[in-house]
Amino acid sequence: MSVLVNKDTRLLVQGLGRFGHFHADKSIAYGTNVVAAVHPSKAGQTAIFEGETDHSGVPNRADHYKEEVPIFATVKEAVAKTNANATVIFVPPPFAADAIMEAVEAEIPLIITITEGIPIMDMVKVKRYMEGKSSRLVGPNCPGVITPHECRIGIMPGYIHKAGKIGVVSRSGTLTYEAVFQLTNNGLGQTTAIGIGGDPVNGTNFIDCLTMFNDDPETKGVIMIGEIGGSAEEEAAEWIKTNMTKPVAAFIAGTTAPKGKRMGHAGAIISGGKGTAADKIAALESAGVVVAQTPSDMGDAMLEAIKKS
Amino acid sequence: MKIHEFQAKELMKQKGIAVPLGKLATTVEEAVAAVKPLIEASGNKVVVVKSQIHAGGRGKGRFKEYPELGGVNVVLDGLKGGIEAAEAKVKELASKMLGSTLVTIQTGPEGKQVNKLYIEQGIDIAKELYLSIVLDRIQSRNTVMASTEGGTEIEIVAEESPEKILRETIDPAIGLASFQANRLALGLGLSGEALKSGKKFLLTLSNAAAALDTDLVEINPLVVTKQGQVMALDGKMSFDDNALFRHKDIAAMRDISEEDPAEVKAGEYGLNFIKLDGSIGCLVNGAGLAMATMDTIKHVGGEPANFLDVGGGATTENVTAAFKIITEDPNVKGIFVNIFGGIMQCDVIAEGVVTAVKEVGLDVPLVVRLEGTNVKAGRKIIDESGLKVVSAVDMKDGAQKIVELAK
Numbered sequence: 045m046s047v048l049v050n051k052d053t054r055l056l057v058q059g060l061g062r063f064g065h066f067h068a069d070k071s072i073a074y075g076t077n078v079v080a081a082v083h084p085s086k087a088g089q090t091a092i093f094e095g096e097t098d099h100s101g102v103p104n105r106a107d108h109y110k111e112e113v114p115i116f117a118t119v120k121e122a123v124a125k126t127n128a129n130a131t132v133i134f135v136p137p138p139f140a141a142d143a144i145m146e147a148v149e150a151e152i153p154l155i156i157t158i159t160e161g162i163p164i165m166d167m168v169k170v171k172r173y174m175e176g177k178s179s180r181l182v183g184p185n186c187p188g189v190i191t192p193h194e195c196r197i198g199i200m201p202g203y204i205h206k207a208g209k210i211g212v213v214s215r216s217g218t219l220t221y222e223a224v225f226q227l228t229n230n231g232l233g234q235t236t237a238i239g240i241g242g243d244p245v246n247g248t249n250f251i252d253c254l255t256m257f258n259d260d261p262e263t264k265g266v267i268m269i270g271e272i273g274g275s276a277e278e279e280a281a282e283w284i285k286t287n288m289t290k291p292v293a294a295f296i297a298g299t300t301a302p303k304g305k306r307m308g309h310a311g312a313i314i315s316g317g318k319g320t321a322a323d324k325i326a327a328l329e330s331a332g333v334v335v336a337q338t339p340s341d342m343g344d345a346m347l348e349a350i351k352k353s
Numbered sequence: 354m355k356i357h358e359f360q361a362k363e364l365m366k367q368k369g370i371a372v373p374l375g376k377l378a379t380t381v382e383e384a385v386a387a388v389k390p391l392i393e394a395s396g397n398k399v400v401v402v403k404s405q406i407h408a409g410g411r412g413k414g415r416f417k418e419y420p421e422l423g424g425v426n427v428v429l430d431g432l433k434g435g436i437e438a439a440e441a442k443v444k445e446l447a448s449k450m451l452g453s454t455l456v457t458i459q460t461g462p463e464g465k466q467v468n469k470l471y472i473e474q475g476i477d478i479a480k481e482l483y484l485s486i487v488l489d490r491i492q493s494r495n496t497v498m499a500s501t502e503g504g505t506e507i508e509i510v511a512e513e514s515p516e517k518i519l520r521e522t523i524d525p526a527i528g529l530a531s532f533q534a535n536r537l538a539l540g541l542g543l544s545g546e547a548l549k550s551g552k553k554f555l556l557t558l559s560n561a562a563a564a565l566d567t568d569l570v571e572i573n574p575l576v577v578t579k580q581g582q583v584m585a586l587d588g589k590m591s592f593d594d595n596a597l598f599r600h601k602d603i604a605a606m607r608d609i610s611e612e613d614p615a616e617v618k619a620g621e622y623g624l625n626f627i628k629l630d631g632s633i634g635c636l637v638n639g640a641g642l643a644m645a646t647m648d649t650i651k652h653v654g655g656e657p658a659n660f661l662d663v664g665g666g667a668t669t670e671n672v673t674a675a676f677k678i679i680t681e682d683p684n685v686k687g688i689f690v691n692i693f694g695g696i697m698q699c700d701v702i703a704e705g706v707v708t709a710v711k712e713v714g715l716d717v718p719l720v721v722r723l724e725g726t727n728v729k730a731g732r733k734i735i736d737e738s739g740l741k742v743v744s745a746v747d748m749k750d751g752a753q754k755i756v757e758l759a760k
Contacts, residue, residue, distance in 0.1 A: 063666075137595060137598075138598060138599070160665075161595045162595060163566055163593055163595045163596035163599075164488060164566070164568070164593045164595070164596070165525070165563060165566050165593070165596065166596075167493070168488075168493055168494055168495065168525045169525050169526075171493040171494075172494075172524070172525045172526050187695060199665070199695055199696050200695055201694065201695050201725050201726045204725070214641070215641065216639060216640065216641020216642065216645075217639050217641065217665075217695055218637075218638060218639025218641055218642035218693045218695060219639070219641040219642055219645055221693045221695055221724075221725060222642070222645075222693055222748070225693075225724065242640060242641065244488060244490050245488070245490065245493045269641070271640075271641055271644060272644070273490075274490040274491075275490070275491065276490075279491070295645070297641045297642075297644040297645040297648060298644045298648065299648040299651065299652075300629075300644075300647045300648050300650075300651045300657060301644055301647070301660070302627070302629065304459075305627050305660075307625075307627065307640055307643070307644050307660055308625040308639075308640025308641075308643060308644070308660070308662040309640040309641070310593075310594075310595065311490070312640060312641075312644065316507070316508050316511075317508055321648075337652055338645070338648065338649040338652050338748070338749050338752075339642070339645045339649065339748055339749075340649070340747045340748050340749035340750070341749070
């Protein structure tokens with residue numbers, strides 16, 4: 045079991061530039077079922093993906109793959125022709141919000157947006173547009189979602205993952221890889237790893253992911269990785285206190301971050317004295333979460349949280 | 354991106370928002386020349402001389418060179434002595450302020466050099482209020498915050514009397530609704546002419562915030578004049594960097610002299626760099642990992658010299674530039690390269706580090722931790738380079754090693 049994506053996921057790719065093509069190819073090499081792409085000026089053509097199979101992904105496949113993926117002019121047409129049930133967006137920032145809304149309008153259940161640098165007001169409008177609609181948005185500015193050996197959507201290195209029993213949710217891409225790699229090495233493995241992204245306005249949040257992991261019978265514990273800025277971690281801590289039945293470990297980045305400076309991610313900023321790492325760590329610890337002192341201790345923190353539970 | 358007060362007011366004026374008359378001056382002569390036209394146009398014999406720097410707390414700030422002198426000065430001399438007396442006082446103030454270093458609560462002890470002054474008409478103030486528009490991250494919408502406690506820092510109001518802060522969330526599909534503007538204006542105690550003027554001010558400003566992609570608009574104080582007009586006496590605006598592509602006029606307002614030179618240089622190479630005070634230079638991929646690397650250095654007893662995220666699309670050239678920026682900091686006693694390759698490939702980083710060291714030399718210890726995409730190729734490049742590099746198995750190990758070596 046897993047959450048959000050699995051072997052039945054039928055993926056659409058929006059944005060087939062060099063970057064999008066490269067990572068769509070990695071997903072296919074991993075064994076993800078990529079069924080369609082959308083690109084207005086290449087509609088009617090097929091995108092060809094060919095290479096060596098990534099055997100860390102879906103098991104029992106030939107060493108070589110060659111896939112011809114049809115390209116459509118619109119998302120609606122792509123969905124009608126291929127039954128895609130998830131989409132990944134690599135569209136450049138000025139056009140990404142429109143790409144998300146197009147996917148929402150086509151009622152794609154899961155929209156994963158990798159694009160970094162979407163204007164905040166565009167995302168404010170996207171969130172307004174999504175009210176009352178059925179789609180779930182993950183991201184933007186995130187590494188994507190992966191269920192090991194079943195489905196890779198996004199830009200993460202596939203080989204560090206291993207199917208197992210821990211759910212991972214994170215605002216940071218590279219710190220997700222740190223957590224995943226430690227879980228692979230200590231044998232716990234992952235059910236699903238979700239990057240929710242580093243922007244101040246995003247789709248899926250910590251509580252959404254904690255809820256899904258709490259309800260997923262295969263997930264036996266969760267690692268959540270937060271950072272300075274906003275109050276999503278504090279809200280998650282409140283939710284954990286009253287609802288979470290499974291052990292949670294965490295890491296919060298930015299203990300040494302200076303106030304008022306944006307630390308790379310658009311959302312990683314301590315403003316008006318709010319959103320400090322210390323506040324977040326205190327909130328999580330008061331909810332019984334084991335907070336790792338350094339990212340290298342995340343795997344151990346998970347083991348400790350399981351032991352305590 | 355931050356801009357100066359005079360630029361924020363120019364933008365507000367363009368949008369039809371009431372601001373006092375004012376003129377920018379970069380020399381004493383320009384400051385003096387601004388006085389007469391201002392007094393004549395406004396009919397008010399008071400002028401104000403305001404330091405223009407990218408930091409708040411200017412009024413309460415003091416100059417290093419003139420400890421008695423504040424960053425914002427109200428010139429009353431014109432009331433008795435007429436225009437000439439006002440000019441003489443502005444001349445005296447401008448010659449002291451220009452080129453001197455203003456220290457405020459936000460500049461840090463080193464302060465900031467004042468190179469620009471804004472000379473503004475005096476205003477007969479009946480009431481001082483507070484107004485800001487910021488993103489409410491929980492609601493994913495802009496929110497107007499207003500308070501009767503003008504002139505006071507909003508954090509202090511929030512702490513001491515949170516009930517005095519009024520809030521209205523802006524629906525992006527509608528904009529601030531009239532009834533919301535009305536509720537805010539009534540809550541601020543406005544009536545008569547001021548109520549009308551205040552509502553218009555609120556509606557215009559909230560539309561401008563959305564149209565200009567502001568990150569923050571803060572007007573403190575917002576004033577009601579004795580004539581009943583609501584006006585922005587101060588104006589602070591910053592913008593969403595990611596939206597500047599559609600605001601070329603605002604992007605052109607950037608004042609690089611207000612920014613750290615190393616940060617500006619890093620920006621040219623697409624690097625996220627923030628200068629800090631410690632001695633361990635860090636070169637990392639990914640914002641979260643870069644922050645966590647700083648935290649880990651601190652955790653094992655060191656102090657980070659910088660935050661540096663080379664980003665996912667970095668080339669060998671970018672990495673070389675990053676390495677040079679770090680080594681140019683004389684405080685740096687050791688460098689920690691910490692890479693978990695996802696999009697970023699380890700061999701690209703390794704290539705960049707090797708190139709940089711060959712170009713600029715290396716006088717301090719270097720610890721490298723590589724993991725992730727193309728890790729084997731990356732390690733091979735480092736091993737075969739002949740450089741004196743200490744390898745680390747994970748990030749904590751790397752942090753411990755570099756802190757030890759840099760002692």
